[in-house]
Amino acid sequence: MELLWSNKELAARDISKIIKEYIGWEKNTTYTVIKRLIDKGAIVREDPGFICKANVTKKKIQETETNILLDKFYGGSLVNFINSYMMNYRMNEEERAALLQLAQRKQS
Known part of the structure; x- marks a missing residue:
């Protein structure tokens, strides 16, 4: 593809x-x-x-595969995925700020 x-x-x-x-x-x-x-x-x-x-966009495949991953391993919960990821990955200050900015932008 x-x-x-x-x-x-x-x-x-x-x-x-x-x-x-x-x-x-x-x-x-x-x-x-x-x-x-x-x-x-x-x-x-x-x-x-x-x-x-x-016949399908890369974005559509990424969305589908992400949903399959979330459903299969995290009960469909993005929060469970992010929590699991953050427990096993040390984010630097820049990554943490970017993640917070994404969350705040999504709320508006």
Whole structure:
């Protein structure tokens, strides 16, 4: 998906070549993943040339995955997530101020 978000559209053969170089997947593996993403509606395919385009935005995927994470591990609670994160991560003053500013801005 990152390839399509950054390139707008790519032929499946080009996706396969890039993925082979960076991840090591064979063409059939990449084509299987592309087909699954098409079946799920994340990618649309145009002929000729098996041109693939993203059918969902990166932002939409991030929102969906964040909600899945929150539901699965924190009972859907952002407060539980932030509390858990803050207990295990030492924030510096700048990060703490930025987080407070976000919370205050969200209240208005």
